[in-house]
Amino acid sequence: MTLTDLPMLSLLIWLPIFGGLILLMMPGEHRGIRTVGLLTALLTFVLSLLLIAGFDSQTYEMQFVERLSWVRAFNIEYYLGIDGFSMPLIVLTTFSTLLVVIAAWEVIKDRLHYYLAAFLIMEGMMIGVFSALDAILFYVFFEAMLIPLFLVIGIWGGPNRVYATIKFFLYTFLGSVFLLLALLYLQFQTGSFAIPDFHAVPLTLNQQIWLFLAFLIAFAVKIPMWPVHTWLPDAHVEAPTGGSIILAAITLKIGGYGLLRFALPITPDASMTLDWLVIMLSLIAVVYIGFVALAQTDMKKLIAYSSIAHMGFVTLGLFIVFRIFANTNNGYGEVLAIEGAMVQMISHGFIAAAMFLSVGVLYDRMHSRDIYAYGGVANRMPVFTAFAVFFAMANAGLPGTSGFVGEFMVILAAFQANFWYAFLAATTLIIGAAYTLWMIKRVFFGEIANEQVAALQDVNRREFLMLATLAAIVLLIGVWPDPLLSVMHASVENLLTQLAQSKL
């Protein structure tokens, strides 16, 4: 029996959910809570590594496919499968969840079993989002994964958590309604909910534009794109560290993934017609949000705005391909654009997780996110400072770190679309460095600012392990991105073929 014979994706989806349910049933003081949580997350992570091992990067066809009928009356299926876009995101999900479980180890004292259960159940649903090939199945996971996240923020969050949760809910709900409408409309057109059928169905430009706008609203909220981004800083500020990690590392990626899976291949002509809109919003995200980040004094808000600016590169990369098609025929500009967007998503998953984890390390000790409450942390926490400076540099896109790879690829590609796109995108080199280094300077350098800082203890072994692992990954992708990229080549080529052909 080989790997592909096992229902790998189902295992990946349901194993963490099952583990989560066990945790929910355990009494709150049970000593095995951490073990169950860790084992489940670890096992899921190992399973996802097997997914890499069994993945065939030569084909763009869906792999590890599972297809069963679910609701026969409406032709809804339990239809799973992955390609070069979803596989890396699934591994990112299992890794991030493992990180969250370890991050919670001694930190979460209140109802730890519920906390871990929420994240494990969410993990299964997020993997479901990335592997669903049936639109309704996708939609169910897409919506359901938010419930544990709302609970995490609403229960373990900061003082203003209810406002943040409601804002988050309203925003995403607004987007979801449009998504559901679009999916139902596509079912009327195709008679099926299978996403591959949506890819193949011919649509008029008018139909495509309406569908595209619906997709754009739904996924722009998730990414988030300007001007529907203001929920993210609030949600991050109130969320506990684990919530912030998942929010930054995975939830935002679902937006980018949605554009890749739905908007671009289903409505290629509308994407081309309206690419100026997305490009404009992306550049606003890079420049405008960069300046906004410069004005933040709350560490989490600053990183949240930085995330929005970095996600601007994802949407920019995805939507400059049409201009590149028009300008050049060198065959690599558009590949750089799409793969750059993908790398940016993966890389941001690790870097933002590391940044939020670092804020968590400080917050656990001083219970403040205010940049002005710190100063001179390096005197007391030299090892932690080394990590923080490293991740700050990665966030500022230093070559040799993963943060550079995606931005570099997208800027190279953007130049082929239009000089000014590249010009505006490249300002991140200055603005991104300015806000990140300003925070580092203010928090870590200088004389010890107050007694609380003087009492700080450097990272313990658990924190060291997490930060060191993240640093190693960020470094590895930065020094040698080729293996990560080669997983996507076939899927990217296929997507580009879909985009180059008109559906009209």
Next chain:
Amino acid sequence: MHSSLLLSIVLAPLFGSILAGVFGKQIGREWSHRVTIAGVAIAFLLSLWVLKLVVVDGAYFNASIYRWLQAGPLTLEIGFLIDTLSAIMMVVVTFVSLMVHIYTIAYMQDDDGYCRFFSYLSLFTFSMLMLVMANNFLQLFFGWEAVGLVSYLLIGFWFKKPTAIYANMKAFLVNRVGDFGFLLGIAAVLMYFGSLDYQTVFNQAPMLADQQINIWGSSQWSLMTVVCILLFIGAMGKSAQVPLHVWLPDSMEGPTPISALIHAATMVTAGIFMVARMSPLFEWSSTALSFVLVVGAVTALFMGLLGLVQNDIKRVIAYSTLSQLGYMTVALGVSAYAAGIFHLFTHAFFKALLFLAAGSVIVALHHEQDIRKMGGLKQYLPITYWTSLIGTLALIGFPGLSGFFSKDAIIEAVHASTIPGAGFALWAVMIGVFVTALYSFRLFFLVFHGKPRFDAHGHPPHESPQSITVPLILLAIPSVLAGYLIGEIVYGDFFNGVITVMPHNDVLATAGYHGLLGFVLHGLTALPVWLALAGVLTSWWLYIKRPELPAQIQQRFSGIHKVLENKYGFDSFNDRVFAGGSRGLGRLLSNAGDRVMIDGVVVNGTARLINLIARLGRHIQTGYLYHYAFAMILGVWLLLTWFVKG
């Protein structure tokens, strides 16, 4: 040449850096400096071997080490290009780095961050080697930014000092402004040349020389001019050319060994190296060359003038570095790339020497850096004194010393050049010679001669330990002798096939070379030597003979003094307009944009609107039956109308 030889050269310092940086606590101070020095020494010896292979045996290496990424038909690789240009840079970098490593043992012996400092030094050496050995733009950019990172870490090494952590952030951001242009330049290269590999790009340059591109409106730009100016903006950041020079004087906040290594001898010359490397591109754009020339000339003259009014020993040398970098840039501008690289080569030795000697003085005076509080140190610090004298004479171009040859070659080249801007540049570099001699000997006299003005803290200053004096002596030797290679490097065929010069731009050939003796004799009769002599005499008159004069002059010309003291206002302008402006813009966008417009009007506005509708709705639900009946009738009537009309 085998790639494993080259890999050993870059990896030996990296290995030392990791050992000292990560395991510094475990292996201790002694072993931290041992492993890093061993790593750099290996790199130095192997670099010498590589230089021998390249120069004597005519070896050449250009191959990739591994594939960085693949995108469709495009492959980006990490690899090495070893020719005379990279080989000479490797030797300079590893030699100065080795000297600085040894020097650091004594200079930093009481510092808590001892292991960390050695780790950074070796990391810098690795990054710089990656930069000069690259065979493609990607790796060049990696090295380019990596040296910027280490520079950031080292300027802010004493992270408790507010001035240091201000300076390191400033350095990084100003360099990022340059890198912004540089990255766009690389993107332009990829788009039009279809590759980031040097050789592939250079081979295509002649075909693309007449290409016009459209950037703004309908105006057409020469592709080569756009590419070269964008790349040169990167060089302006790294090599501190006006107006991106502002970070270099502030970088003196870092410990002195790194001022010698990074901010004098190697990193700041990366821009010069890069332009020389890109000569096959720059030669196709006379506009870009003129731009380079004018920027370099402005830097050479105006930054030198600032050296006259500085009182911090390191800042005087820093402005001198700026000015000398200007000379190198001028050389590039007139297509005398070989002369520019040769000046880089000699400057690396005598400027590193001057900085390290300054460090020796600073240590002897218990970290006093104000030259007004020095004087008469000659008798206390004999080795430092004599090596400083050699360095200073080399810097001002005293006949027979290294700086004389390299600087004269540049001036002769400018003299022979006819490109736009050459006339101005000639004036600038000529006056610059006088200014250089003036500020250099001002510094020298104020530090070593005249009456002692220092606070001896009870016991007289004494000469530094061997680990400091030995590097001084070892750097003094090439400061004297390096110039004698001019026949081979500048006027010979050393850079044949490496640096491209168009026949009509070949000013070095026009200037001509008639042997070493002829060069010296010509130099002795030419104006620059006399200008330098005049500078020395003036400074002797002002600071030894009539020490009360400078204050009077300062009073008489207080307006000019004010301008120089304010460094032409660059810093306050940047602080107000760029730093203050972006912070203000950030606050404005954050408050007015995000909080008021989006959250206030749109989001909460929506919430209020819903609230309003709900409240209006509540008014409708009055509970009176006739209201409902009326509403029903109205509704039916509306529906009917709609159906009938539709």
